[in-house]
Amino acid sequence: MMAIRELKVCLLGDTGVGKSSIVCRFVQDHFDHNISPTIGASFMTKTVPCGNELHKFLIWDTAGQERDSFYTLKKWVKELKEHGPENIVMAIAGNKCDLSDIREVPLKDAKEYAESIGAIVVETSAKNAINIEELFQGISRQIPPLDPHENGNNGTIKVEKPTMQASRRCC
Numbered sequence: 098m099m100a101i102r103e104l105k106v107c108l109l110g111d112t113g114v115g116k117s118s119i120v121c122r123f124v125q126d127h128f129d130h131n132i133s134p135t136i137g138a139s140f141m142t143k144t145v146p147c148g149n150e151l152h153k154f155l156i157w158d159t160a161g162q163e164r165d166s167f168y169t170l171k172k173w174v175k176e177l178k179e180h181g182p183e184n185i186v187m188a189i190a191g192n193k194c195d196l197s198d199i200r201e202v203p204l205k206d207a208k209e210y211a212e213s214i215g216a217i218v219v220e221t222s223a224k225n226a227i228n229i230e231e232l233f234q235g236i237s238r239q240i241p242p243l244d245p246h247e248n249g250n251n252g253t254i255k256v257e258k259p260t261m262q263a264s265r266r267c268c
């Protein structure tokens with residue numbers, strides 16, 4: 098029997114950077130070149146083992162608007178620091194690393210910025226399935242394990258096996 102933890106994840110970023118594609122690759126191991134822009138938001142879940150626990154990612158994928166991804170990232174971080182929960186885990190995905198010859202943000206700048214705000218940073222490709230699992234594993238690792246003595250008293254659920262499900266098809 099493993100304890101299941103629910104981790105709420107919200108993907109934020111400019112339109113077209115690949116948020117939905119990252120979720121689609123993570124949840125369904127699928128990539129669609131002609132994926133539709135998100136309208137409003139969509140929701141999916143995936144449960145993965147993490148040590149002696151199961152982590153159930155509750156993933157909200159939002160619709161991006163602007164088109165200056167590094168500037169937008171900094172705006173979101175400011176917003177989260179001012180209004181987000183205290184124990185928030187921030188992860189920066191530099192997506193489309195398969196297109197590194199037309200890179201917009203130098204990796205060094207992304208790493209320096211991530212370090213300055215205490216965020217995870219990873220270069221991903223939803224298209225080529227690079228570092229997508231690692232992105233979510235990185236988030237999982239930032240979650241402190243449950244205190245075994247608190248068993249059953251903290252909103253966790255005991256389940257037998259990992260499950261995978263999506264509430265809507267993304268592709």
Ligand SMILES: Nc1nc2c(ncn2[C@@H]2O[C@H](COP(=O)(O)OP(=O)(O)OP(=O)(O)O)[C@@H](O)[C@H]2O)c(=O)[nH]1
Pocket residue numbers: 110111112113114115116117118119129130131132133134135136159160161162192193194195196221222223224225
């Ligand atoms: N080459 C490449 N293209 C990608 C990658 N990820 C996404 N794309 C493409 O980029 C375009 C936009 O992807 P989406 O996943 O819809 O981007 P989004 O950030 O969810 O966009 P909004 O819903 O408008 O906010 C699509 O044509 C994808 O096929 C990637 O890793 N590499």
